[in-house]
Amino acid sequence: MASVPQALPxxxxxxxxxxxxxxxxxRVRRRxxxxxxxxxxxxxxxxxxxxWLALSGAVLLAWAVxxxxxxxxxxxxxxxxxxxxxxxxxxxxxxxxxxxVGLLATExxxxxxxxxxxxxxxxxxxxxxxxxxxxxxxxxxxxxAVMATTLQRPRPFxxxxxxxxxxxxMPSLPMTVLxxxxxxxxxxxxxxxxxxxxxxxxxxxxxxxTALSRLYLAQDHPSGIVAGVVLGVAAPLAxxxxxxxxxxxxxxxxxxxxAHLDVSGERGDAIVRALQDQLGLLATDVTPFGLAGSGGxxxxxxxxxxxxxxxxxxxxxxxxxxAITHVRSDRWYKLGRTLLYGRLxxxxxxxxxxxxxxxxxxxxxLFWEASLPVPHPLGIVEITPEREYLLVxxxxxxxxxxxxxxxxxxxxxQGLAAVRRMWDIGMAHRDIKPANLLVRDGDLFLIDSAFxxxxxxxxxxxVDLANMMLVLALRTDAAQxxxxxxxxxxxxxxxxxxxxxxxxTMPTQLRRMLRQQGRDLHADVLRLLPxxxxxxxxxxxxxxxxxxxxVTVVVAGxxxxxxxxxxxxxx
Amino acid sequence: xxxxxxxxxxxxxxxxxxxxVRPVLLDSEVLACRExxxxxxxxxxxxxxxxxxxxxxxxxxxxIPLGWDVSGLExxxxxxxxxxxxxxxxxxxxxxxxxEGCDTTGATRIPSDREAMQRWERVTQVFPQYVxxxxxxxxGGCISMLFRLAGENRAExxxxxxxxxxxxxxxxxxxxxxxQTDGRLELGS
Numbered sequence: 001m002a003s004v005p006q007a008l009p010x011x012x013x014x015x016x017x018x019x020x021x022x023x024x025x026x027r028v029r030r031r032x033x034x035x036x037x038x039x040x041x042x043x044x045x046x047x048x049x050x051x052w053l054a055l056s057g058a059v060l061l062a063w064a065v066x067x068x069x070x071x072x073x074x075x076x077x078x079x080x081x082x083x084x085x086x087x088x089x090x091x092x093x094x095x096x097x098x099x100x101v102g103l104l105a106t107e108x109x110x111x112x113x114x115x116x117x118x119x120x121x122x123x124x125x126x127x128x129x130x131x132x133x134x135x136x137x138x139x140x141x142x143x144x145a146v147m148a149t150t151l152q153r154p155r156p157f158x159x160x161x162x163x164x165x166x167x168x169x170m171p172s173l174p175m176t177v178l179x180x181x182x183x184x185x186x187x188x189x190x191x192x193x194x195x196x197x198x199x200x201x202x203x204x205x206x207x208x209x210t211a212l213s214r215l216y217l218a219q220d221h222p223s224g225i226v227a228g229v230v231l232g233v234a235a236p237l238a239x240x241x242x243x244x245x246x247x248x249x250x251x252x253x254x255x256x257x258x259a260h261l262d263v264s265g266e267r268g269d270a271i272v273r274a275l276q277d278q279l280g281l282l283a284t285d286v287t288p289f290g291l292a293g294s295g296g297x298x299x300x301x302x303x304x305x306x307x308x309x310x311x312x313x314x315x316x317x318x319x320x321x322x323a324i325t326h327v328r329s330d331r332w333y334k335l336g337r338t339l340l341y342g343r344l345x346x347x348x349x350x351x352x353x354x355x356x357x358x359x360x361x362x363x364x365x366l367f368w369e370a371s372l373p374v375p376h377p378l379g380i381v382e383i384t385p386e387r388e389y390l391l392v393x394x395x396x397x398x399x400x401x402x403x404x405x406x407x408x409x410x411x412x413x414q415g416l417a418a419v420r421r422m423w424d425i426g427m428a429h430r431d432i433k434p435a436n437l438l439v440r441d442g443d444l445f446l447i448d449s450a451f452x453x454x455x456x457x458x459x460x461x462x463v464d465l466a467n468m469m470l471v472l473a474l475r476t477d478a479a480q481x482x483x484x485x486x487x488x489x490x491x492x493x494x495x496x497x498x499x500x501x502x503x504x505t506m507p508t509q510l511r512r513m514l515r516q517q518g519r520d521l522h523a524d525v526l527r528l529l530p531x532x533x534x535x536x537x538x539x540x541x542x543x544x545x546x547x548x549x550x551v552t553v554v555v556a557g558x559x560x561x562x563x564x565x566x567x568x569x570x571x
Numbered sequence: 572x573x574x575x576x577x578x579x580x581x582x583x584x585x586x587x588x589x590x591x592v593r594p595v596l597l598d599s600e601v602l603a604c605r606e607x608x609x610x611x612x613x614x615x616x617x618x619x620x621x622x623x624x625x626x627x628x629x630x631x632x633x634x635i636p637l638g639w640d641v642s643g644l645e646x647x648x649x650x651x652x653x654x655x656x657x658x659x660x661x662x663x664x665x666x667x668x669x670x671e672g673c674d675t676t677g678a679t680r681i682p683s684d685r686e687a688m689q690r691w692e693r694v695t696q697v698f699p700q701y702v703x704x705x706x707x708x709x710x711g712g713c714i715s716m717l718f719r720l721a722g723e724n725r726a727e728x729x730x731x732x733x734x735x736x737x738x739x740x741x742x743x744x745x746x747x748x749x750x751q752t753d754g755r756l757e758l759g760s
Contacts, residue, residue, distance in 0.1 A: 038685070072751075073751060073752045073753055073755070076751075076752050076755075076756060077752060077755045077756060080756055139683065149601075151599065152601055152613070152614040152615065152618075153614065154617040154618050154621060154748075155618065155621050157748060157752070157756040157757060157758060157759055158756055158757055158759055159759075160759075163648075164647065164648050164649070165647060165648050166645075166646070166647040166648075167644075167646060167647070168614070168618065199626075225686050528758075
């Protein structure tokens with residue numbers, strides 16, 4: 001851990017508030033996970049997925065054996081006998097029914113299904129599922145087409161082919177695509193649980209009925225249908241289970257930010273288990289907390305057993321659950337900012353969840369060691385290696401956000417002292433907004449240090465000061481905050497802060513609350529200052545920004561071309 | 572199981588982009604007039620025969636000169652055709668179709684070089700590229716060869732059409748199926 005310079009507050013300033021330590025929590029012996037034991041929430045294909053993949057392997061092996069040994073004739077004969085048996089059942093009415101039932105595997109129906117899925121996935125902004133959908137369908141279609149061309153099996157012999165057909169017959173391309181479409185639809189659009197189970201049975205029924213229709217009409221060999229269905233089911237099943245697990249990318253139709261993960265069921269159990277194993281905390285309840293103020297993680301209130309000395313049965317800790325999705329959101333967010341505004345200080349994205357959580361924990365410990373009013377850090381819990389981690393801290397019970405709490409001179413001084421202290425130790429918070437300032441019993445707490453930075457530019461530190469003053473002025477007024485600020489900062493420092501802060505540099509929540517109040521606090525402070533400094537420009541053009549913009553435009557163009565191509569039938 | 576989705580998604584993306592174009596893995600052997608020790612027509616020819624059950628003759632490939640490739644084969648219950656690319660005459664320079672009947676309007680009948688077939692020729696355009704159709708009409712069907720030749724030497728592709736693009740009687744296809752299935756199945760029709 002890096003040492004923190006212990007700068008003393010200058011005369012006339014108010015130092016960091018002295019506050020009581022976190023409530024005592026019961027701890028039990030921690031347990032090291034033995035090598036080979038799965039993590040708390042492992043990623044898995046499940047038994048059915050493994051079975052379907054094994055079946056695919058068996059089909060591929062069977063094809064290889066048939067090709068090498070030249071024994072396709074036996075399959076031809078067996079298939080023909082089955083088709084002849086179906087042909088015995090033919091009647092005008094049954095033929096009409098079979099043709100109607102088989103419509104699902106026609107090119108027009110498959111195209112409609114393809115477009116409907118694309119539209120729905122875009123409408124629900126389920127991008128991950130959409131890309132997996134694309135990938136699965138295109139891979140399955142192309143693999144099936146290559147196999148058919150390689151195996152070169154003609155259509156059935158000695159039976160009149162009543163329906164339409166196209167190309168070689170092994171595997172049955174319409175059945176492969178239909179199975180892949182239906183299974184993908186179930187995994188991309190139907191919520192897990194009972195509904196999805198019903199959906200799977202419906203898919204099973206549709207596949208059976210369509211297969212029977214195609215056998216009756218002699219459009220495919222029985223073995224071609226089996227091979228096609230196995231390939232068409234196994235590929236999307238494996239892809240969706242591995243790439244869009246329900247626990248990380250849930251399919252749901254309720255309102256709520258995609259960043260917020262469901263902490264019930266398997267994940268909730270895993271969190272409880274991991275807290276005990278890794279931190280020795282005995283959790284009894286895990287519930288989402290303050291979701292409205294969080295967009296980049298899932299904040300949790302975790303009820304744990306209190307220490308016997310506290311005389312209470314239960315206590316609480318705060319958890320921030322980070323998943324790989326949050327890292328990706330962070331990456332896109334920073335790319336967007338780089339494109340729109342250029343290089344704004346440190347906009348380098350994190351490359352793994354572990355790094356992101358480690359960084360926030362480290363920053364929190366630096367703040368804590370520097371006596372800043374932050375929650376006491378309790379550690380990191382691994383839920384799924386490299387994918388999901390929980391940052392655990394003290395829970396500030398009974399606190400109000402600064403935008404709702406009563407703000408007096410003491411709170412103002414604490415807020416300004418926190419900024420002063422960060423300046424002294426060479427750090428910046430970078431996300432000072434009402435939701436990140438909590439007030440409880442006359443004490444101010446600074447939370448959410450995810451964006452904080454060690455050795456930031458002076459510009460960034462100046463922005464922190466202006467944002468802190470604006471937040472504190474939301475419930476008071478500019479003159480009061482300015483007067484208190486002059487006790488800890490010079491006019492030059494305040495003028496620099498307000499020259500650096502405008503528009504983008506203010507967190508969205510702060511901008512929104514300023515608009516709602518209809519007060520121009522920024523201008524009010526500027527009027528109070530004895531002098532003003534020229535605004536600091538935030539639009540920075542660099543070669544990196546230029547290159548990124550060009551690459552983004554090219555990628556967007558290619559994506560548009562591909563999308564237009566994909567709107568046509570994947571067949 | 573620990574899976575890194577990044578590489579998986581990247582691999583999917585790589586498959587995704589070219590996925591818009593169906594991979595072409597056609598070998599000229601798929602339409603060979605004679606293959607293997609028995610010299611029976613290839614399965615592509617069997618498929619063409621299944622598409623037009625009335626046709627007494629089925630097109631196939633005897634030999635392919637250097638610079639020519641089979642680039643497409645589309646056989647359905649409604650149509651049967653394949654096409655070849657040439658490194659000198661461009662993509663889809665020659666397209667061969669098998670149909671139940673052909674329209675010979677505007678075509679000129681000339682002496683046929685193939686037994687049991689009438690030969691018709693229709694030249695639609697000479698410059699800047701040669702566009703013409705050669706039609707062989709026979710019992711129950713016809714084979715048409717559409718030329719779109721961008722190269723200057725037009726004799727070579729026309730000569731290839733005469734010698735490289737062959738036709739086998741349906742009986743030969745029937746015999747192939749019979750042989751492939753140890754005499755247990757017949758082509759039918």
